[in-house]
Amino acid sequence: METKRKLGIIGGMGARAGVTFLQKIIDLSPANADQEFVEIIYHNNPHIPDRTQAILYKGASPHKELLRSVRFLNRSKVDVIVMACMTSYYFIDELSKHTHAYFPDPVALLAGYLKTSLPLQKRVGLLASTGAIRSGIFHRRLEQEDLSVVNLDEDDQENMFMRSLYMPTGLKSGNVSESARSMFLQAVDILQNKQIDVLIGGCSEVSILLPGDSLPVPFVDIMDLLAKDIIDYCYNKD
Secondary structure, X not given: OOOOOOEEEEEOOOHHHHHHHHHHHHHHOOOOOHHHOOOEEEEXXXXXXXXXXXXXXXXXXXXXXXXXXXXXXXXXXXXXEEEOOOHHHHHHHHHHHHOOOEOOOXXXXXXXXXXXXXXXXXXXXXXXXXXXXXXXXXHHHHHOOOOEEEOOXXXXXXXXXXXXXXXXXXXXXXXXXHHHHHHHHHHHHHHHOOOOOEEEEOOOOHHHHOOHHHOOOOEEEHHHHHHHHHHHHHHOOO
């Protein structure tokens, strides 16, 4: 099987989430031998400033480093570029101006999937970073489809979900602790108890821990949708 297109991944947001996304690409590939996999350029860029800090709290902008990664991948002649961080798609309109590569928008993919595959699920529980939630990148698009987006309340969002990511032994660290795992799963339980019809993994770190098949409601991992779209694009010339 001849692969048709080359993939570029911008990782490092966080490092573990990026590798988790890369694993999804491998797992979804219709390959039977080494030579049948997609050619991948993976840029683990640890210099990208935190996206939530930049969007909400006037922290250093990640734009310069994201653009450096895009240009690096351009020089590598990739055909498609993906960022392994959902909050970073706040910057997609500006970044996409600097490449001719296919640059899929995962929020648009999510809206399309919910409309076609889960049309009766109208109350959507969104597990995402505070930057993604308060900037509205999910809400604006999903509400266009007459979906009601439900989030954790502010205290649980910051002290449970975000803390499980950013604490010294959190999901963004090199050594994830049991306390971080427990805190993360408690946040999931709180959200799914808000009478939601479907749970959306809208943060790349959600892919690391959440066992979607054990939840009482349908679970949609946006990283899965993005990986499936990329595989389809890379392997199908038409």
